[in-house]
Structure formats: C-alpha cells, structure tokens
Amino acid sequence: MKEKTLNRNFIFLIIGQALSMFGTALLKFTLSLLILDLTSSATLFGTITAIGYLPPIFLSPIGGIIADRSNKRNLMIALDGLYGILAVLLVFSLSFPNVLILITVVMVGLSVVSSFETPIVQSSIPLIQGKDSLIQSNAIVSQINMIANLIGPLLAGLLYSAVGRTYILGVQIIFSGCAICFSSAAILEAFIKIPKISLSPISNPLHAIQKDLGESFHFLKSKQIYVFKAILLNAAFVLLIQPLITTGAPFIIRVVLNLSSVLNGLSQAFMGTAGLIGGIIAGMIANKFKTNKIYWLFWIMGMSIAVFGCTLLLGLSANLTYIMFVIIGIVIFTSASIAGIFIMSAIQQNVPKDMLGRIMSFYSAIVSIALPIGILFYGYLYEKFINHLPAIMFFTAIAILGIGYIGKKTYRHL
Template structure:
C-alpha cells in the first residue's frame, strides 16, 4: 500500500525546515542591512557578501560524506542548534566595538553550517518517503523555501526599518527571534525517525574522505553517467537562467528602462511568487508529467527569452517593455522551478541510499560554483553590451535550446 506523502516523519521534517529556513532568511537579510549601514560602502558590503559564498563550494562534498556516515536526524538537530548558537552570538556581538568583524566571522560560520545542512536534508527525504512521493515531497520543500525567501526579507525589512541601526537593542531582538526559530526547528527534528544507513567504518578520516569521494566519482562516471550529465546540465542551466533574470532585472528596469525602484521590487515579488507557483504545479502534475519530457520546459524558456529579445528590437514604450519582461520572467521562473524539482527527484531516485549525501552534496557544490560565475558573466555582458541587449537574449535562448536538446536523451534514461 502506497504511503501518504504527508506522513509523520515528513511533517516534522517540513515544520523543522520551515522554522529553520525562515530564521535563516530573516537573519541573513537583517545582517546584510546592518552591514550596509555600518560600512556605508558597496565595496565592503560586496566583499563580505561574497565571502559567504565560498564555504559551500569547498565544504559541500565533505558535508555529503558526513551526511552518509552519520545519524541524519541527530545531524539536523546539531546543525540547527549551531545556527541558534550563532544567532545568540550575533545578539552579544552588537555590544562590542568591533561589531563588524564579529558579524563577518559569524556570517562565515553560518555559511559553513549551511554547507553541511543541504546534503543532510536532501539525502533524508528519499529515506522517509516512497520513490513515488519524491516529486511531491521536493515540491513541498521547494515551496517552503520560496515562502521563506519571500516573507523573511519582507519581515526583516519592516522590523529593521522600525528599529534601525541607531537602536541596536532592537536588532538584538530580531536576532533573538531568529535563535528561537532555529532552536524550535531542532526540537521538531528530534521527533523524526530516519532509517540508518550502515557504511563500513574507516578509522582514518582522511582515508574516509578519499575513499568516499572516489566512490562517488566512480559511481557517476561509470554506473550512472546520465545522473552525472543531468547534474552538469543543471549547473549550465543555473549559470544561464538565474543570473540572466536576477542580474538583468534591476539593470534593465532601473538603467535601461529608467523606471522606479518600486517597479523593480514588484518584479522581484512577481518572479518569486512564480517560483512558488511552479512548486505547486510540480506537485500537482507529479504523476502525469514524465521526467523524459523535462526538455520541453527548457524549450519553453528558450522561446520566452527569444520573444523578449524581439521585444527589445521593437523599441516599445518603457512601461510596455516592463510588463512583457515581467510576464516572460514569470513564465521562466515557473518552468525553471518545475524543471528543478523533477531533476532533483530523478537524481534521488537513481542514487543508492548509502550515497545520497555525497551525490547531493556534489550537486549542491556544482550549482554553488555555477551561480556566481553566471552572475559575473552576465554582469559583464550587460555592462559591455548595454546597447545590444537583444543579442544577449538571443545568445541565451540558443544556449538554453542546446541544453534542452542535449538533455533530451539524458532525461530519457533517468
């Protein structure tokens, strides 16, 4: 008999994840506002922010090894407990004169913890769900993440605006609320029962790392080359799509179209909501849409980007161009969300339980590398070819079509 998607273990998992994700977005956004106020320097702010991207790139593979060799439930509890401790440290750091240095160190610590958290959660879902429920499960987790990313910054902005940097005691209250979110998540996660996976013990940690990483690459290159190809294709997709919109939206709206920051904020809200809608749709069509049809979604995105390129050539009014851009962005984010959920689920279904942590950490590390490269790449393109934006759209459209074409065979075998 097929088990329900919302079983006891998964309910505790998503409640814990909701509390943890909300606390994370609230803490990071509040910290970024505080850092910007304390430094009044875009350069310093950019450097501190960029530092936070580095730990997952290097530590995610080790996080996957730990996830496969440890009790996943206890690891979740420990990681959220560490998040909570760091939030408490942020509270106390505001009382010292070298507050900026302390905040930077703690933010790096948070990034280190996140390097271990993602592989643990992603490798736990297949152990508490039947394979037929994986798409719905990943869709639910994706929706929680989207909601946290929408509501966390909004609430952080409202609260921070109310207290401001002049009232650090008020910021301490926000950080205290984040700590409560993390400790609450740890409590809920204590009720999860995750089957244990037994791996052969290795006394030397360095040998364990070497052996586990070697096994992972052998598995991907020899036994599941289509999983390996799917991961690489998804990294190429992330490099192209997300920076095209996230880097391009503020540039096109504020600089090219010369429209207000309010319209820029609205575009971000619409596209964030589109990602949430995509997660809902993925859950609804889980048993109807097949993984081997994912390339259709890439072609939809490719066509949408090409259409916007044509719009840019027509020299329409700024407001009409903005409306079309937002509509196309919504289509792209819905399609990207659905594709991402189905790809993630297909990878999980084709990986043995005792390797889930390592393979999912490799997946996270590749995406973590691709995203900042894409941001730098499109930042250069938008700045260098400001008078030829249509060419950027057509280039990206062709590249996305190429990924869809190459992926057609790959997704068929997943």
C-alpha cells in the first residue's frame, strides 16, 4: 500500500520549513535594503553580500557529518533557534553606532547556520517519506522555498518602504517578526519524529571528519560513480544556466534593450513563478516521468537558449526581444525546476540512509562553488562581448546540449 505524501511528520516539517524560509527571505532582503541605505555604495554592498557565499563552501561538508551523526530533529530546532537569536541581535544592533559591522557579522552568521540547515533538511526527507513519495515531497519543499523567495522580498520591500531606515522602530518590528517566524518553526519541528541512524562513535572530532569524508568520497568514486557524475553535471548546469539568466536579465533588459526597471522586475517575477510551476509539474508527473529522461529537459533548455540567440540576430524591436526573452526564461526555469527535483530525488534514492547528510552536503557545496564562479564568468562575458550576445547564447546552448548528451547515460543508471 502506497504511503501518503502528506503524513503527520512531513506536514510538521513543511510548515516549519515554510516559516523558517519565509523568515530568512524577509530578513535577508530587509538587510540588503538597509545596507544599501547605510552605505550608498554598490561596491561595499556587493562585498558584504559576497561574503555570504563563503561559509557554505567550507562548512557544508561539516554540516553533512553532523547531520549523519546527530539527532536531525534536535538540530533543526537548534538551528531555527539560532536564526531567531540572530534576528533578535539585529533588533538591538540598530541602536549601536557601528551598526554596519554588526549587520555584516549577523549576515555571516545567517550563512553559517544555512550551511548546516540545508543538508539536515535534505537528508531528513528520505527518512520520513517512502521512495514512492520522494519526488512529490521534494517538489513540495521546492515550491515552499520558491514561494518564500517570492513573497518574502515583496513583503520586505513593502514594509521597508513604509517604515524607512530613519524609522528605526519600524525596522526593528520587521526583525522581531522574523524572530517570531523562527521561534514558531522551532516549536513545530519539536513534534517531528525522524528515525535515528546509528554510526560507530568516534571520540576524536578530527578523526570523525577525516573518516566520514573519506567514506563519502570512496562511496561516490567507487560504489556510486553515477551519483558522483550526476552531482558534477548538475554543478556544471548551475554554473551555466542560472548566471546566464540572473546576471543576463538586468543587463539585457536595462543596458542592451534600454527598457524600464519595471519590466526588469516583471521578468524576475515571471521567472520565479516559472520555477514554482516547475515544482508543481514535477509533483504531478512523478509517477509518469522517468529519471532516465532528464536529458530531454536539458535539450529543451539548450534549444530554447539557441532560439533566443537567433532572435537577437534578427534585430527585432526592444519590446519583441523582451517578450521572447521572458518566454524563453519561463521555459528554462520551468524545465530547470523539474530537472533539479528529479535529480535531487534520484540522488537521495541511491544513497544509504547513514550517508545522506554527507552526500547532500557535498552536493550543496559543489553547487555553492559553481554559482559564484558562473556569476563572475557571465558578468565578464556580458561586459566584454556586449556586441556579440548571440555568440554567448549559442555557446551556452551548445554546452547545455552537451551536458544533456553526457548525462543521458548517467541518468539511466540512477
């Protein structure tokens, strides 16, 4: 008999995650607006934001080890508690003269907590859900994440515009609301029951790190080489697709097409919604679409990018080019969302339960490295080859089609 996807444990998990993700999105976006107001410097803002990318790269593997060796439910409660403490610290920090330093410290703290939270949540889902429900479960978590990242910044922008940075009490109220979200998430997570996985105890933490990381790499390189290849292919995909659109959208719309920031904002909203729709579709086709067909999604994305390259060659009006860009962006983000959910589920299904935390943390770390590299790479390409944008599109299209072709054999073994 097939187990229900929305069982008691999973409901508590997704509601807790919804509160935690929404609080994080609201907090981070409010902080970004506050930093811009305090500094009026794009360089300083970019530097502080970039610092947030660093902790996951180095700490995710440690987070995976802790996730495998500790009580996952208690870790979730503790991490949301830490999020809440950081939000409360922000409330008080606004009264100090060196507020920018304190805000930077808190942003690093948020990134550190996130480094540990991601592998814990990703490794908990297969323990409370059956294999038949895994794709739908990952799709639901993905949808919650996307909804939080759509509503959180929108609400933060509206609230911040209403109170302004000069009204310190108003900003403190926003941060207090975030603290309430995190506290509520921690309370709900206390009701989750996650099966415990027993690993042999090691008294020396350094030996534990060395042993667990060694076992993880041995598993990936010798026992599940196709899982390893799938992780590397996904990292290559993240390096190419997300920066192409996220870096390219404001550049193409504002600089190349010379259109308004309103249209730029609309494009972001459409693409964010496309990712959400992709999660819904993934849940609907979970029992019909097979993992070995994932390469089809890469080919759809590659061909879509090539079509946009052809559109740029035709020299259409700015408005028509914008419409084509948004349509193709929607196709890409929908396909990418579906592919990501199926790849994540396939990896989870092929990894032993006592190694889920470590493997998922390795997956997160690789993606965390690929994304900023891709952003820098495409930032350079767009600036250096502003008069040759079709060439950038065709180059990316060929690379994505190549990933699909290489992955065809890999996904067949997952």
